Amino acid sequence: MAEHPHATLVRKSYDAFARADLDALRGLMTTDVTHHVPGSHPLSGDFKGQDAVIGMYKRLFQETGGSMRAQLRNVFVDGRGHAVALHHITAERAGRRYAEDACQVFRIVGDKITDIDECVGDIDLDNAFWS
Numbered sequence: 001m002a003e004h005p006h007a008t009l010v011r012k013s014y015d016a017f018a019r020a021d022l023d024a025l026r027g028l029m030t031t032d033v034t035h036h037v038p039g040s041h042p043l044s045g046d047f048k049g050q051d052a053v054i055g056m057y058k059r060l061f062q063e064t065g066g067s068m069r070a071q072l073r074n075v076f077v078d079g080r081g082h083a084v085a086l087h088h089i090t091a092e093r094a095g096r097r098y099a100e101d102a103c104q105v106f107r108i109v110g111d112k113i114t115d116i117d118e119c120v121g122d123i124d125l126d127n128a129f130w131s
Contacts, residue, residue, distance in 0.1 A: 041130035
């Protein structure tokens with residue numbers, strides 16, 4: 001059985017992120033995409049529009065010296081425009097190491113990502129790492 005197109009879209013986004021291919025990521029999103037990042041650190045908040053989202057991704061790569069990795073573990077879809085991606089994140093920043101399981105909830109319209117809600121297991125850990 002073929003994979004659902006929404007799961008394929010999410011997998012493509014993780015592949016593009018792993019390659020730091022920001023142009024490919026841009027092509028997978030609507031122009032008014034929003035990425036919601038939990039916490040109270042400098043990289044948390046609501047990033048609205050492709051430029052803001054791509055800018056945040058650039059900053060993730062810069063802050064971690066390119067060490068940030070998101071290992072996709074699984075994708076679940078509902079067939080109605082929602083997908084949940086489970087992943088394991090690793091990164092190094094300012095002499096600190098970060099490793100955590102997390103997920104992202106995607107909203108998809110047609111063949112584009114319109115909204116990403118990031119969910120983490122330990123917000124305090126995130127705040128400490130990114131602050």
